[in-house]
Amino acid sequence: MITFLNQHGSELIIKTWEQIYISAFAIILGIIVAVPLGILLTRYDKTAKYVMSITGMLQTIPSLALLALMIPIFGIGKVPAIVALFIYSLLPILRNTYIGMKKVNKNLLDAARGLGMTTMQSIFKVEIPMSMPIIMSGIRLSTVYVISWSTLASYIGAGGLGDFIFNGLNLYNPSLIIGGTIPVTILAILADYLLGIFEKKVTPKTKRSEV
């Protein structure tokens, strides 16, 4: 452990940073696209079905294959990796946003409209706050997936902690494999934990002494 850190300490920090960078980029892109799209889809139920099944299909492409497919389009490096991971992050966020919005009590929507809220006011003051826990759990799920899959990104030259793991595999060096795996696991757990705190913050209270 100590020797591993002595040997690879600075590299570890750089690779961890790369991993965070790639994952965060993919996730943030995913949120930016999937949340509004999910909300939009709640207004177009028929289109929603198609979009959901397309993103569902994309999800079933094996991750390595998807990464490989990126190479002819984007070459190698971080960009194709981010694009591929972004595609993976879409479905859970999109689906949860759509379902979360759809599950909001119809009575509340009726009241919101009947009291004179515009569609936008209903979305921002009622539907999004009410579906926040479900949207957030989609984001957490995506984040954990993307962080662990981003190790595969090293395969197409995107860097990250996957470099340790693949090197370890090539050189039959278990300490490299473990040295790459543990930080990935910690990253995933940490990200989930931080998002959990964030979720509580953005989920509106429904009782005085909650949280």
Place this chain on the structure above:
Amino acid sequence: MQTAKEIISFQDVAKNYRGGNDAVENINITINEGEFVCLIGTSGSGKTTTMRMINRMIEPSRGKIIFKGKNLKTFDPVKLRRTIGYVIQNNGLMPHMTIKDNITLVPKLLKWSQDKMDRKATELIKLADLPESYLERYPAELSGGQQQRIGVVRALAADQDIILMDEPFGALDPITRDDLQDLVKHLQEELGKTIIFVTHDMDEALKLATHIVIMDSGHIIQDDTPDNILQHPASDFVKELLGEERLLQAQQNTLSVSDIMSKNPAKITLGQSLAEAIREMSLKHVDTLLVTDDNNKLKGFIDLETINDRYSKYSNVSDIYQPNRFKVKTTSYLRDTSERILKQGYKYVPVIDNDNNLIGIVTRASLVNIIYDAIWGSEELDNPEGIKLPDSIAKESDNA
């Protein structure tokens, strides 16, 4: 109400949901300011559809609606809704907003100042008869009845003068429902709000409404005051909706004395002798005779006991008759008369017309059937002869 201003009028309105039959058709309703209108009917009869056309949550397919003198279509739907209170069955309170934020939801949309909203919230929590501290609570921390109180007062937060309510108390227990009915009646009677109220509960409609619209499969079956509907149900459907018990009770409430009196009371004229009086009594099996003059004007009565006491000294009816303490006009309501007979112990009451002519009598016996029917009438088992009003009473009182 008679001089009230028309505020909403439906003119040949129909609604056709895409592809289906007409959900409602030929809807013509006029609603005046300050009225309490109940839309009542079975499930699917088009009550909600009709109501929601008023705040443009549903657009008519045909016909038009005039709102405050203008075509409803000229009003912007969102702005319109902020001027019309809206209350739904499951209160529609926002779970993630405090009671105060819920109450001031519309004022906030209208960008009122915080100060003004605070004052409004305090005013309305009092109207809802809940402690001010509840303003800081969330809906989940209130009982169902309390939540719906907030739902009701929220509809007034921006000083709306019209309130739409769609089966607002359907999910509440009877006692809570009663309280809330009092609250909304207060809004209409004391605060002058115009209320359009959808219900399928006839008791509720009769208690609250000044104007009932009865609907069945998308059509208006009857549109009238509660009294008129009870007196003149337009069809068997309406009768069924009202129920036999209510119809009987309504009948009693509006039966007049002439409907149940006997038209040939045992009587005698002033000029006749006491001997004739006794003969008449034994003939008619009564112990009292009404006394009239030769022109049939009611003078008083004479009873067996008095005759017995004074027979030795007097020989004419005019010598010993006594004036009546109590008599009624033919047009009097039976409910008032029956109360006096029953509570004050009169055995009978003479009935006169406006010129004091004796034209009938209501006896204690003739009241029995009416009371019997009003109380037990719905329980057919206890009523094997199937006694019906008013025939049975006419028969009974003719024998009296």
